[in-house]
Amino acid sequence: xxxxxxxxxxxxxxxxxxxxxxxxxxxxxxxxxxxxxxxxxxxxxxxxxxxxxxxxxxxxxxxxxxxxxxxxxxxxxxxxxxxxxxxxxxxxxxxxxxxxxxxxxxxxxxxxxxxxxxxxxxxxxxxxxxxxxxxxxxxxxxxxxxxxxxxxxxxxxxxxxxxxxxxxxxxxxxxxxxxxxxxxxxxxxxxxxxxxxxxxxxxxxxxxxxxxxxxxxxxxxxxxxxxxxxxxxxxxxxxxxxxxxxxxxxxxxxxxxxxxxxxxxxxxxxxxxxxxxxxxxxxxxxxxxxxxxxxxxxxxxxx
Numbered sequence: 001x002x003x004x005x006x007x008x009x010x011x012x013x014x015x016x017x018x019x020x021x022x023x024x025x026x027x028x029x030x031x032x033x034x035x036x037x038x039x040x041x042x043x044x045x046x047x048x049x050x051x052x053x054x055x056x057x058x059x060x061x062x063x064x065x066x067x068x069x070x071x072x073x074x075x076x077x078x079x080x081x082x083x084x085x086x087x088x089x090x091x092x093x094x095x096x097x098x099x100x101x102x103x104x105x106x107x108x109x110x111x112x113x114x115x116x117x118x119x120x121x122x123x124x125x126x127x128x129x130x131x132x133x134x135x136x137x138x139x140x141x142x143x144x145x146x147x148x149x150x151x152x153x154x155x156x157x158x159x160x161x162x163x164x165x166x167x168x169x170x171x172x173x174x175x176x177x178x179x180x181x182x183x184x185x186x187x188x189x190x191x192x193x194x195x196x197x198x199x200x201x202x203x204x205x206x207x208x209x210x211x212x213x214x215x216x217x218x219x220x221x222x223x224x225x226x227x228x229x230x231x232x233x234x235x236x237x238x239x240x241x242x243x244x245x246x247x248x249x250x251x252x253x254x255x256x257x258x259x260x261x262x263x264x265x266x267x268x269x270x271x272x273x274x275x276x277x278x279x280x281x282x283x284x285x286x287x288x289x290x291x292x293x294x295x296x297x298x299x300x301x302x303x
Contacts, residue, residue: 003046007079010072012039013051017069020058096125097285100136100148102202104228104248105272109300110149113292120292124285132202140275147286148275149293151203160278162290165297169208169268171261172235172242172249179241180259187264190215194240199226207268208243215265232258245270247300272297 015025016036026033044051051065061069101110106128114126129136133150140148152161171185179185195212198204205224212222223240225231228248235242236257242249243263252258274290276282282290 005075006039006043007076009039009043010076012036013043013065014069014072014076016040016052016059017061017065020060022059095123096127097289098127098129098144098146099289100129100131100133100139100145100150102133102136102150103130103226105149106130107228108248109293109296113289113296116292116295117289120288121285126289132199134201134203137275140277143277146276147282147289150272150275152271152273153203160276161273162276162294163271163273164294165272165300167245167247167270167272167300168263169204169243169270170246170263172232172244172246172252172258173261174236174238175256175259177238177241177259179261183259183261185261185264190264191220194220195222196231196234196240196242197222197224198228198231198244200224204270207270211263211266211268215263243268
């Protein structure tokens with residue numbers, strides 16, 4: 001059967017079935033009674049079956065009509081829901097926002113941003129993907145993400161980028177470490193220490209590796225861990241010297257379980273920011289998220 005449904009017919013059919021009256025159905029969907037009658041006759045002709053029993057004072061749905069009624073209610077419900085979703089899209093700019101961020105920010109910054117964001121946009125669902133900034137930027141380029149919060153890679157231009165925060169990496173050591181007592185690293189003994197650094201294939205790892213090649217001399221092969229918390233715990237126990245940003249260890253530094261010691265030689269500087277598609281301007285919701293990130297970064301310790 002080649003049947004192309006007409007939504008006006010389906011709405012008229014559901015209204016009559018639920019109201020039990022052509023007159024009440026017409027009032028419900030804001031059309032004339034003759035329009036309702038015409039829609040139902042056409043629908044029955046197209047389906048080659050009776051959908052309504054018009055005998056007596058009240059209109060009753062036939063067995064064939066019951067089958068169609070169940071389906072029509074589902075279809076009309078989905079269409080009404082689609083309309084509400086689109087209305088939300090028009091009101092807020094979008095009903096979801098896909099964010100990419102490194103694991104470190106997912107632990108230290110993103111939770112506070114999400115808390116504020118949900119208060120501002122309760123109908124917008126944020127989806128978070130954690131990973132290295134370079135990988136996340138590839139997904140942004142493929143339109144799989146709306147925004148990426150992360151480190152600015154070396155050589156990347158400013159198109160589609162908002163700078164937020166700059167920091168410097170430092171040594172973090174146990175309070176009983178010799179460097180903690182002197183509050184400086186002995187350049188003559190740097191090569192003797194076991195460094196603990198962040199995961200490979202990350203911008204931070206690349207920056208530290210370059211620094212070690214220039215300043216570490218014959219330094220031991222560093223211990224590479226994919227978790228900042230693990231790096232801090234290892235440093236606390238005196239197993240090695242962590243190389244992290246001080247804000248990552250702010251709580252431990254305040255408690256006195258870790259000490260910060262400046263790096264010797266050139267500083268390892270990083271810039272953090274928010275990336276969006278350079279092909280379009282950020283939506284209202286995306287601008288709000290960017291603004292909340294800027295506020296969150298502002299609360300972090302300066303470099």
